[in-house]
Amino acid sequence: MPILSVHGVTVRFGGIIALDGVSFDIEPRQIVGLIGPNGAGKTTLFNCLSRLYIAAAGTVSFEGAPLLTQPAHRIAGLGIGRTFQNLALFPTQTVLQNVMVGAHCRTSSDFLSNALKLGWVAREEAACRAHAEELLDFLDLGLVAHHPAAGLPFATLKRVELARALASRPKLLLLDEPAGGLNHEEVGTLGALIQRIRTERGLTILLVEHHMSLVMQVSDKVVVLDFGRKIAEGTPAEVRRNPEVIKAYLGSEAA
Amino acid sequence: MSGSRLPRLVGLLSLLLAACALPFVLSNFRLFQFSQVYIYAIAILGLNMLTGYNGQFSLGHGAFYAIGAYVSAIMMDRWNIAYGWTLPVAGVLCLVVGFLFGLPALRLEGLYLALATFSLALAVPQILKYFEHWTGGSQGIVLSKPNAPFGLKLNPDQWLYFVTFAVLVLLFWLGANLLKGRIGRAIVAIRDNHIAAEAMGINTALYKSLVFGVSAAYTGVAGALSASVIAYVAPDSFNVFLSVTLLIGSVIGGLASISGAVFGALFIQFVPNWAQDISKAAPWAIFGVFLIGFMYLMPFGIAGGIRLLWIRATRSRVPQEGRSAVPTQAHTTT
Numbered sequence: 164m165p166i167l168s169v170h171g172v173t174v175r176f177g178g179i180i181a182l183d184g185v186s187f188d189i190e191p192r193q194i195v196g197l198i199g200p201n202g203a204g205k206t207t208l209f210n211c212l213s214r215l216y217i218a219a220a221g222t223v224s225f226e227g228a229p230l231l232t233q234p235a236h237r238i239a240g241l242g243i244g245r246t247f248q249n250l251a252l253f254p255t256q257t258v259l260q261n262v263m264v265g266a267h268c269r270t271s272s273d274f275l276s277n278a279l280k281l282g283w284v285a286r287e288e289a290a291c292r293a294h295a296e297e298l299l300d301f302l303d304l305g306l307v308a309h310h311p312a313a314g315l316p317f318a319t320l321k322r323v324e325l326a327r328a329l330a331s332r333p334k335l336l337l338l339d340e341p342a343g344g345l346n347h348e349e350v351g352t353l354g355a356l357i358q359r360i361r362t363e364r365g366l367t368i369l370l371v372e373h374h375m376s377l378v379m380q381v382s383d384k385v386v387v388l389d390f391g392r393k394i395a396e397g398t399p400a401e402v403r404r405n406p407e408v409i410k411a412y413l414g415s416e417a418a
Numbered sequence: 419m420s421g422s423r424l425p426r427l428v429g430l431l432s433l434l435l436a437a438c439a440l441p442f443v444l445s446n447f448r449l450f451q452f453s454q455v456y457i458y459a460i461a462i463l464g465l466n467m468l469t470g471y472n473g474q475f476s477l478g479h480g481a482f483y484a485i486g487a488y489v490s491a492i493m494m495d496r497w498n499i500a501y502g503w504t505l506p507v508a509g510v511l512c513l514v515v516g517f518l519f520g521l522p523a524l525r526l527e528g529l530y531l532a533l534a535t536f537s538l539a540l541a542v543p544q545i546l547k548y549f550e551h552w553t554g555g556s557q558g559i560v561l562s563k564p565n566a567p568f569g570l571k572l573n574p575d576q577w578l579y580f581v582t583f584a585v586l587v588l589l590f591w592l593g594a595n596l597l598k599g600r601i602g603r604a605i606v607a608i609r610d611n612h613i614a615a616e617a618m619g620i621n622t623a624l625y626k627s628l629v630f631g632v633s634a635a636y637t638g639v640a641g642a643l644s645a646s647v648i649a650y651v652a653p654d655s656f657n658v659f660l661s662v663t664l665l666i667g668s669v670i671g672g673l674a675s676i677s678g679a680v681f682g683a684l685f686i687q688f689v690p691n692w693a694q695d696i697s698k699a700a701p702w703a704i705f706g707v708f709l710i711g712f713m714y715l716m717p718f719g720i721a722g723g724i725r726l727l728w729i730r731a732t733r734s735r736v737p738q739e740g741r742s743a744v745p746t747q748a749h750t751t752t
Contacts, residue, residue, distance in 0.1 A: 213617050239619035251614035253607045255674075263600075264607045268619030270600050274628060277599045278592040288599055331619065 164227060166191045166367050167212075167335055172221035174207050174391075181207040183391040184221065189335070189384075194361055194368045196382035196399070198375075200411065203388040205371040206248055209337050213245055214238055225335070240268035244333030246324040248340045248371070254313035258304055258323050261312050262295040265330030298326040302356075317344040329360070335367045336360070342374040354380045379403070387411075437583055446575040451687060453579045453647045456586040457640045458683035462667045463593050463676065464636025469665070470673030471597060472629045473609030474520075475528060478535030479664050481542040482512045482634040484656030486641025491559045491651040492552055501564055501646045505585065508642035509635040516634025520627035539661040543653040558652030561645060578647050585643060589636060594676050596632070605629055606674070637664070670712050672719025681720035685712070 165188035174182040182204045189195050197205050210216040212223065214235040223230040225241060233241065244265075253261050270291055272284040299305050302322045307315060312323060321341060328336060338357070342350045354377050360366055372378045378385060379399040387395040387402060389411040395402050402408055441449055465479050489511055490504035519538070526534050546553045553559065566577035596602055607615040608622050616622050645651050663686050671682020693704035716723030 215613060215617070234621075235616045236619050236621045239617065245617060247614065247617075251611050251617070253610035253614065255610055256603065256606055260603055260606075264603050264615070264618050264620075267600065267604055267607075272600050274596065274601055274632065277601045278596040280595040280599075284599065291600070327618070 165189055166226055167369070168224045169208075169212075170222045170224075172208065172211060172223060173219045174204070174211055174216055175219045181391050182211065182218075182388075185388065185391070185393050186221075187386045187393065187396055189367055189369060191334075191367055192361060192365060193383045194357065194370060194381050196378035196385040197369060197371045197388065198373075198378055198385060198402075199388035202390070204391040205388055206339055207391075208388070209245060209339055209369075209371065212238070212243060212337060239331045239333070242332075242334035243337065244328035244331045244335070245337035246321070246328050246339055246341060248343065250317070250320050250324060252312040252320055252323060252327070255311055257309050257311055258315070258326075259292070259295055259299065259308040261323055262298055262326045262330045263291055265327035266291045266294060266332075268331050295326075295330055298329050301329075302326045318346075318349060321345070329364070333366065335369065338368060338370045338372075340371055340373060342372055342377050350374055350377055353377065357381050434587070438580075441572070441576040441579050446573065449575045449579045450647065453575075453582040454644070455680075455683045455687045456582045457643045457647065458664070458667060458686055459680045460586055460589050460643070461637040461640035461664055462671060462682045463590065463679035464633040464640070465664050465668045466671075466673060466675070466679055467593065467597065467605070467636070468629055468633035469668060470675065470678075471602070471609065472605045472626060474523070474626060474630065475532040476535040476633070476661075477532045477658075477665060478538035478661050479633075479637045480656050480658065480661035481535075481538040482516060482637040483641035483644070483660060483664070484542050484546065484653075485515060486512055486638030487645040487651045487656065488546060488553060488559075488641075489638070490642035490645040491561060494561055494645070495559050496552075501642075502581075504645075505639050505642050509639040512638025512641075513631040513635035516638075517627050517631030519634070520630025523630065524623050524626055536658070536661070539658045543657055546653040546656070553651075553653070556653060558650060558655075561649045561651070563649045564646060582643055582647060585639065589639065590676065590679075593636070597676065601625075666709065670709070670719060672721030672723075675719060675721035677724075678719050678721035681724075685720070 167189040169188070170186045171184045172182055172186070173180065173184055185204070185208065187195075197208065199205055207216060211218050212230065214231070214233060218231055221231075225243065230238075230241070253264060256264070270287050272281075272287055276284050296305075296308070299308050302325060304319070304322055304326060307319065312320060315323070321344065325338070325341065328338075341357070342353055345353060357368060357370070358381055361368055370378065370382065382399055385395075385397065385399050385402040386393060387405075387408050394411055395405045395408045397405070440452060444452070461479065461483055464482075465476060468474050468476055486508040489508040490501065493499040493504045493507065494501060523531055523534060547555050563574035563578060565574055566572040570577065572580070597605070604615065604620045604625055607618065607620060608625060612622050641656075648655075667682030667686040668679070669682070670685045671680070672678025689708050690701065690705055693701040693708065696704050712720070718726070
């Protein structure tokens with residue numbers, strides 16, 4: 164059974180159709196690349212899955228249960244973590260605090276027990292902190308743990324977002340342009356990292372990326388959008404050969 | 419981190435001791451003023467939670483202060499209930515009122531929310547006058563100061579000082595616990611980026627309303643304490659100016675800072691008096707000069723200014739560590 168099944172999803176903004184009947188499936192532990200020219204609707208689809216945008220039509224099921232009836236703040240708890248294209252960190256909080264906010268949906272202490280500093284709250288806090296520190300080490304962020312997110316380099320903040328998303332212990336990870344702002348060498352490391360996250364943590368990954376070589380390197384399957392429609396789906400090799408994709412996306416250079 | 423815990427603990431303990439010694443060295447009037455400082459500090463901490471930590475503006479916290487004061491005064495005056503019992507009642511009632519006000523306020527952001535809360539501040543004194551049967555109308559309610567229990571050799575001002583201080587310590591301890599843990603991180607996350615906060619699984623609507631409630635509860639307890647300390651409540655003590663004063667204290671003390679609430683309270687209690695001493699003719703002009711001066715010298719509030727000084731002082735002594743490469747920001751939430 165697919166872990167995520169997107170069926171006929173349509174999103175409209177006024178008269179503009181941002182997504183037009185998009186359907187595809189993701190199998191557990193797959194890495195799926197979602198590509199397309201600017202404005203193709205990739206981030207719109209992400210925001211739809213995060214329930215930040217409302218789909219006009221279509222259904223999405225996650226682990227067999229309907230997703231589009233859930234409120235936005237339940238999505239992380241269901242097991243869908245995400246990063247944002249243009250960074251959406253909490254700038255005044257430290258890197259460690261940012262990552263610990265990521266674990267919000269995996270912790271449960273309430274206002275009153277926090278205020279009273281009950282014993283179980285302290286234990287939950289310690290466990291949350293330990294997990295966050297482990298993630299910071301995993302992503303090589305230990306040195307900046309107590310630095311506010313504001314003022315750190317873009318590439319570092321991209322990793323902080325990744326750590327924050329992993330802190331929610333997701334089953335499905337949505338990565339929105341993780342290679343944005345990275346240099347050539349860093350992109351190579353990122354590819355290896357994405358594959359490690361899949362193999363070591365058993366995650367399924369949906370990846371939006373403009374960096375073609377990265378997508379082709381790590382993806383088991385690639386879905387191509389253009390003007391809100393799916394124009395191709397298949398292995399990286401199949402997509403690369405698809406004339407429709409070449410015409411719409413890769414352009415004449417690749418042909 | 420653990421290195422800074424010990425000096426902080428020692429500092430807090432010595433402050434605690436100094437505060438407990440004050441009643442035996444100061445005149446009753448000075449003690450009354452310090453009780454008032456603690457009351458303001460509680461109210462400002464409440465406002466800080468809402469405005470500083472959660473990013474919701476309120477120009478109407480005087481209304482919750484008034485509700486707290488009147489709940490306490492009516493309970494004491496009508497039903498002879500001891501002042502101690504009126505505090506939790508005022509707190510819980512303001513929690514509910516604040517939460518309910520917070521629900522529609524979810525649709526308002528920034529300045530619009532400021533205006534909506536402002537209207538609350540405008541309305542409450544008149545509503546108090548309207549229910550004359552309960553509130554005594556414009557005359558207000560005259561109360562008597564409680565005597566010290568258990569045969570303690572303290573006069574009412576000394577006793578009320580200790581009561582106020584104890585409530586302050588309790589509420590600051592609760593507030594600090596709340597703001598430093600999971601809930602506090604979520605509260606700040608909503609302020610910093612509410613969409614990301616929602617995506618991280620924070621029910622932002624519920625949290626914002628709850629913070630509004632807790633904030634109102636703090637301010638309500640402060641109001642209830644003020645009823646006993648001043649031994650009088652009247653609608654015109656809770657006008658718009660009170661709301662603005664609390665906001666001034668919150669900003670000058672340091673938004674999103676726990677200790678800032680105390681500094682802000684000292685400012686709004688004593689600076690108007692100094693201004694009066696300097697010029698009888700135009701004290702508010704002098705107050706304005708103080709206000710601008712403080713904001714200019716300490717843009718992150720008094721708490722932020724002290725933190726910066728502390729960082730500078732400790733940095734010159736500590737040999738360069740690896741972290742000195744990154745600039746230290748004053749506007750971090752602690």
